[in-house]
Amino acid sequence: MPEVLLIFLEAEGAANWLRLKDGAVIGRGVWSDAGSAPQGVADGLRIMAAVPTEAVILHWVELSSALSPPQAIVGARLAGASLTTQPMSQLHVAVGQDVTSEGRRLACFVDLSQMEAWIARLKEGGLEADIIIPDALLLPVRPGTLVRFDRNGVALVRGEDQVFAIEADVVEMITQGHSVDLISIDSFEAALGSACNRPALNLLQGPYSKRRRWKVDRRWVRRMALMLTAVLILTFAIELTKTIRYSIALDALEAERAQIIGRALELRSPPADPDAVMSEQLRQLGASGRDYDNLLAALFGVLQATPNVELTDLGFTEDGTLRATIAGDSGQGVLWVPNRLQERGLVTNVGPLHQESGRATVRLAVRSQ
16 A cells, blocks of 8 residues: 555645555644645655545435446436535536445535635645545444544544534434444544545546556557567568569560560560560551550550450551451450540540451551540
């Protein structure tokens, strides 16, 4: 159990504080200067503020232990609407974790302005509380008995399913018929260790939940660095593999292009320099200086993207029209070629579809617009 600095916030005036270690009080003092921290403050302490129980409403409500904290708070708001005439929008609600045998959980209702005042007072002394708890919940719980402790004319009372604060001169009227154990200040302080180790309720919930400070874990950082390095290496390997595959695919396309040009020009083998061969063929056909390269590029691009279709004849007319004969396994596949050429903005005239040697054949005339 970490050392605890327990500050008893009063409605006004100075606040007493205790410093506990292993459940025992090892220091005490009075915090009278709101502009500075209490004398017992040190690094590593759990800061716990006990607030007057008479400033809050404590009530047991039926809530399932399976509810998440936000759900439990909403359920407590609905159940507590009849406990006070003050609008629930003006109240802060906190719920304890323990569930009784009857399925009830302790809920606390406190005015928002009062909650803000307690937190502001702590901040004036440079303190950020880890726990804020009504002081009556610091009393021990004894089966079949109400435990009472008097503080400055106020009686704090706690039982198994009761907890409240009331004026000391009328408390006997409220507790009449119950077994009451009035404890001394020594007994009260002796029981603080258990109450601080496992608080019955913490008001710092919902919008007042303490934000945990993120601490750098060197081992975590090292693992993240190794994972990031592995991801970068894997990404580089993937990109390198894709580049190699694209390079191989490009080589294959160039080889296929050379084969198509070789077949179209009725060469014995694919040319080593297809561009030079095509330029020479265009020169011989009188097609140099016109838009033949674009027409050829478009035609060969469509042919490469069309399965089971090949070029069987190629030529140019004097007006620069490309004439080509294509053949394929089906008429649908053959007619797909002129459709794609038209989509590229080329004027394409399609001749009649013929069947030669079991294959569909069509002659095309292609020119730029």
